[in-house]
Amino acid sequence: MNTYSPLPITFIKGEGVWLWDDKGNKYLDALAGIAVCSIGHCHPKLVKTISEQAGTLIHTSNLYHIDKQEKLAKKLASLSGLNKSFFCNSGAEANETAIKLARLYGHNKGIDLPTIIVMENSFHGRTMATLTASGSRKVQAGFEPLLTGFSRVPFNDLEAINQVSIHNKNIVAVLVEPYQGEGGVNVPQADYLKGLRKLCDKNNWLLMLDEVQCGIGRNGKLFSFQSSEIIPDVITLAKGLGSGIPIGACVAGNTAGKVFKPGNHASTFGGNPLACAAAITTLDIIEEEDLISNALKQGNFIRKSFQDRLNGISHVAQIRGQGLMIGIELTEPCGTLVKDALKHGLLLNVTSDKVVRLLPPLIITKNEAKKIVDIVSTLIEKF
Numbered sequence: 384m385n386t387y388s389p390l391p392i393t394f395i396k397g398e399g400v401w402l403w404d405d406k407g408n409k410y411l412d413a414l415a416g417i418a419v420c421s422i423g424h425c426h427p428k429l430v431k432t433i434s435e436q437a438g439t440l441i442h443t444s445n446l447y448h449i450d451k452q453e454k455l456a457k458k459l460a461s462l463s464g465l466n467k468s469f470f471c472n473s474g475a476e477a478n479e480t481a482i483k484l485a486r487l488y489g490h491n492k493g494i495d496l497p498t499i500i501v502m503e504n505s506f507h508g509r510t511m512a513t514l515t516a517s518g519s520r521k522v523q524a525g526f527e528p529l530l531t532g533f534s535r536v537p538f539n540d541l542e543a544i545n546q547v548s549i550h551n552k553n554i555v556a557v558l559v560e561p562y563q564g565e566g567g568v569n570v571p572q573a574d575y576l577k578g579l580r581k582l583c584d585k586n587n588w589l590l591m592l593d594e595v596q597c598g599i600g601r602n603g604k605l606f607s608f609q610s611s612e613i614i615p616d617v618i619t620l621a622k623g624l625g626s627g628i629p630i631g632a633c634v635a636g637n638t639a640g641k642v643f644k645p646g647n648h649a650s651t652f653g654g655n656p657l658a659c660a661a662a663i664t665t666l667d668i669i670e671e672e673d674l675i676s677n678a679l680k681q682g683n684f685i686r687k688s689f690q691d692r693l694n695g696i697s698h699v700a701q702i703r704g705q706g707l708m709i710g711i712e713l714t715e716p717c718g719t720l721v722k723d724a725l726k727h728g729l730l731l732n733v734t735s736d737k738v739v740r741l742l743p744p745l746i747i748t749k750n751e752a753k754k755i756v757d758i759v760s761t762l763i764e765k766f
C-alpha cells in the first residue's frame with residue numbers, strides 16, 4: 384500500500400557499515416536500518432547463526448518449550464536484572480504488551496479504568512494503543528476514535544506528573560522513552576529517571592521504559608536505565624535486539640513479571656527459534672567486540688567534533704544525544720538534507736522536521752565517524 388514514499392534507491396548488498404546499491408554505488412550507513420543493524424550488515428557470526436538455525440528449526444509455536452527462547456530470556460534477565468520476558472515481533476507489539484500488562488496490573492488492584500502516563504513528543508508505535516500513547520498528532524490523525532486511559536505530560540517534567548496524580552487516582556503506570564528518538568533525540572535531565580522511579584514507588588505505579596530505539600548498547604550502556612542507578616519495572620526492546628530478524632521483547636521485574644497468567648497474552652511467531660537465535664548472537668557479538676564502550680567513545684567523538692565544526696553557525700540550534708544516538712537540531716525544517724547526504728554516499732535521517740538524526744552501527748570506527756562528521760558538517764554549512 385501507499386504507506387511510504389521511498390527514496391529512489393535500492394540496496395542489494397551490505398557489509399559492516401557499508402551498503403551497495405544496484406548501480407554499484409557504495410554508501411556509509413549512519414542510520415543502520417533505523418537503529419536495527421547495530422553489529423553492522425551481515426556480520427559473519429550472525430549469518431552463520433541464522434543459516435544454521437534455519438537449517439535446524441525455524442518455528443514450532445509457544446505451545447511447546449523453545450530452548451533458544453528460554454536461553455534468550457535467561458540472558459536478558461542476567462543482563463538487565465529483570466527476570467521475565469515476553470517475546471513478540473516488533474517495538475509496537477512490545478509496547479502493546481506493556482500497556483496490556485499495566486492495565487491488568489491496575490485491574491488486579493481494583494482499578495477498573497486504569498490510566499497510563501505518557502509523554503509529549505513520544506513515539507511508541509503504530510498500533511491503536513501505541514499510537515494513542517504516542518505524543519504525535521501526525522501518527523494519530525485520521526485514526527480516531529483513539530483509546531482512553533492515557534494521560535499526557537511534557538517530557539522531563541516530574542511536577543506535571545505530580546499535578547496529574549492529584550486529580551487522577553486511576554494511574555497505574557508511567558510509559559516513557561528514556562531518550563526520545565522519533566521526537567527529536569531528546570535527552571533526559573539528570574535525575575529524571577530517578578525522579579520517575581521515586582514517584583512510581585511512592586504511588587505503586589509501574590515504571591515502564593520504552594528502550595526500543597535507545598536500548599541494546601546504543602546509548603553506551605546495554606540498557607539506557609543502567610546509566611541512572613534505577614531499576615524499572617518493565618522495559619520494551621525491539622530494533623537492535625535481532626539485527627533485522629524481527630523480534631520484540633517486553634521484559635519485566637518481579638512485580639510486573641507476575642501479572643500475566645496463561646491466556647492473557649500471546650503471539651504466534653513471538654520468540655521463535657530463528658528470531659531468538661539471532662538475538663542471542665547479537666548480544667554475544669556486542670559483548671565480545673566491546674561494542675557498548677565503542678558506542679560511547681565514538682558517540683562522544685562525533686558530538687564533540689560537531690560542536691567544534693558547527694560552532695557559530697546560527698542555524699544550528701543544538702547538538703545532543705548519548706552514545707550513538709545523535710541529533711543536530713536546526714532552526715528550520717531540513718528534510719532535504721536526506722537526499723543531499725545520499726548524493727555524498729551517506730545515509731542519515733531527519734526527524735521532527737528539524738533534527739538531523741544519526742544512528743550509525745555500534746561497530747563504527749573513528750575514521751568512519753570522521754567521515755560522517757565531515758559530510759554532515761559540510762551539508763549543514765551549505766544548508
Ligand SMILES: *Cc1c(COP(=O)(O)O)cnc(C)c1O
Nearest residue numbers: 473474475506507508564595596
Ligand atoms: C521504532 C520504535 C517503536 C516501534 O517499533 P516498531 O518495530 O516499528 O513497531 C516503538 N518505540 C520506539 C521508541 C521506537 O523508536
